[in-house]
Amino acid sequence: MEYREFRLTGSGGQGLILAGIILAEAALLEGKNVVQSQSYGPEARGGASKAEVIISDSFINYPKIDKCDILLALTQKAYDKYIDTLKDNGVLIVDNGISLNNNINNINVFSIPILNTASEKIGTPMVANMIALGSIQAVTDIVKMESLEKAVLSRVPKGTEELNRRALNEGVGLINNRKGTLNYETC
């Protein structure tokens, strides 16, 4: 039975809840059961933001996540706060600006330039969430790229489709370019 728990963390305004929704919709397109939820503070921007997605092939009862299989962290604050919620042998995807602590044994780490790729290569920090989604797809293969693209295109504002598709592919590239050096990155 497939049952995978994703926790996407960062700061408010980084579009992580949207990323969670898109990931859930992509899984839904493949006929899977999903639950997406979030927790948020009073701030609309800044502050800690967290989106959670459960993907399963059977009905999901308890809709919350305790320990997750895959943790995405886009800020140091989010990383520090949530790193201990990752399961043993879980997958950690972090922006490479984040300094990792020493307690990350038995974790598969992918430290990649998500924020830098968004602002430097694509030209807007707005698409960091899409780069992250692409990297999640490449690492986990939880949904097909085709489903993810379809879900992205149905959710993003008109006129930004191409930009978002590019960002998604950049995210995939950030992982695939590192495939050969995976051992290096795995602690």
Place this chain on the structure above:
Amino acid sequence: MADNNVVLMQGNEACVEGALIAGMKFYAGYPITPSTEIAEISASKLPKIGGKFIQMEDEIASISAVIGASLAGNKAMTATSGPGFSLKQEGIGYAIIAEVPCVIVNVQRGGPSTGLPTSPAQGDIMQARWGTHGEHSIIALCPSTVKEVLDVTIRAFNLSEKYRTPVIILMDEVVGHMREKVELPNPSKIEIYNRKKPTSSPDDYMPYKVKDGDIVPEMPSIGEGYRYHVTGLVHDEYGFPTNDSSIAEKLITRLVEKIESNLDDIVEYEEYRLADADEAIIAYGSTARSAKSAINLLREKGRKIGLFRPITIWPSPKQQIEILAKKVKRISVIEMNLGQYYLEIDRIAGKYTNVTKYGSVNGELISPDEIISFIEED
């Protein structure tokens, strides 16, 4: 690939979908977390279908406008959370005595007062039952999944029209904000109940007389030629105020009885793995989901445990709980408060079995692990 009728939907969004299927044509509300999406989505959708949306100056104005709209012939809804629900109690009392159909959604959050505005709770169970003043009965429904939010909202409108009474939907922040798979129903296959209009001429119309065989009086819309009087005072069958004690007794009793004597129609519940169970959990809303996970794990350990989940919270499923109580050696009530529905269950089941409770008020959904520890410990 999934078909087009399967969508990812948020609980609050499903509430509006259900309301629109049921025929909602009017929404009045005031922003309050975690219910605000219900207002936002209504504001976006209603003008497109000839419906009316208005953001009122406060919660009391919202329920008042909803009652006015219903009197004018529109199916109407408002949504809020705990603090706003308290303010709406004034209008709920009016809707009960004047017999005005309307739907009030309470997406529960932590309280009292501003409390934990973005966190779930189930602290308004007794407020839903006894929040308004005076002797009354009430219908309150409690969905546990996003799809059920949609179904329960349709049902809330149907019950409110059928029994001419306000119906409360008690959601919680988890169910309101989570997104999950919803298979949209075919609206043409859903039974929609509309209030019964008078068939007599305006001269013979008695606005608060129940015809033989009917549950409630017939209800015209304002402007249809039946010029009648609506009041929050105790009134006679013509709708006019009176202090006559026998009329007062008869009216208030009728308002309570129209609900309490139709439990078979109103009460809805789910039984989960109860067939061979010798112990049971009673939980509702999002907590029932945790309970199901816990039950599945406890079953793996060999315990014969199941869940009774009231979907109609008020009036409570007395008969079914009594039957359950006679069958099992223990009932545990699990809820995100410190024992509100427990009081009702213990009242019904306490003389037949051991009733225990587990609750929390920390703003977190109770987890399956917590439930398992509680069940195994006691």
Place this chain on the structure above:
Amino acid sequence: MVSKLIDKYYRTDRLPHIWCTGCGNGIVLRSIVKAIDNLGLNKDDICVVSGIGCSSRASGYLDFNTVHTTHGRALAFATGIKFSNPNLHVIVITGDGDCAAIGGNHLIHAARRNIDITTVVFNNNIYGMTGGQYSPATPTGDKGTTAPYGNIDYNFDLCELAKAAGATYVSRSTIYAANMIIKQVEEGIKNKGFSFIETLTICPTYYGRKNSKGNAVDMVTHLKDSAVNISAYEKLSEEEKANRIPIGELYKRNRPEYTEKYESMMKLF
């Protein structure tokens, strides 16, 4: 002999009314009905909404669609009714306590939206139904059962409040000038927008007795003597204005009406 107006517009089987001897409410109510008669409106198209208090009992005596609501909320109920069915002529009957204290917020916002509701306030300067407590319209220094040593609050100028909040027709009159009430209610109903009509009436039983204002005739005479038409009032010195109350059409303006604005928004789809 029952007057033609009463026969045509009142629920005669509901009479006699509950108002005290000398109460001014009947004069205001007759004036409203007379205005409706002058305009030749269909009874089925009129909805009278009232709150709680002496004046708000008026709705029960009238043969229209009538809704006697909760304390202070008449305008909020009326907003739901008018917005649902813009073809109705919605008239709100309310008192000074009902509309300016507990219902003050609804008054402000109904005026702000400029929704097409005609509001007639029966201002008797006191809470009568509950036995003579001071209201937001009780003049400073006057007594009520809850102001036994004299009211230290300042009283509201309700017309200024309605004007500032956005009403498009604002007027005031007294029960001595009943013909003026009739004219103002006609204008208020004709105004496509929020109309606010304050009528100064009397409560000999509570306000009068508590404040040694004499009998009903004395109180009406006092209203007659203190009310000055707005055009004359504006020419008075500040000193002369102090004890006078301006009456007449105080304010009018054009502004699109709420339900019409919503209808045009709906046409976008």
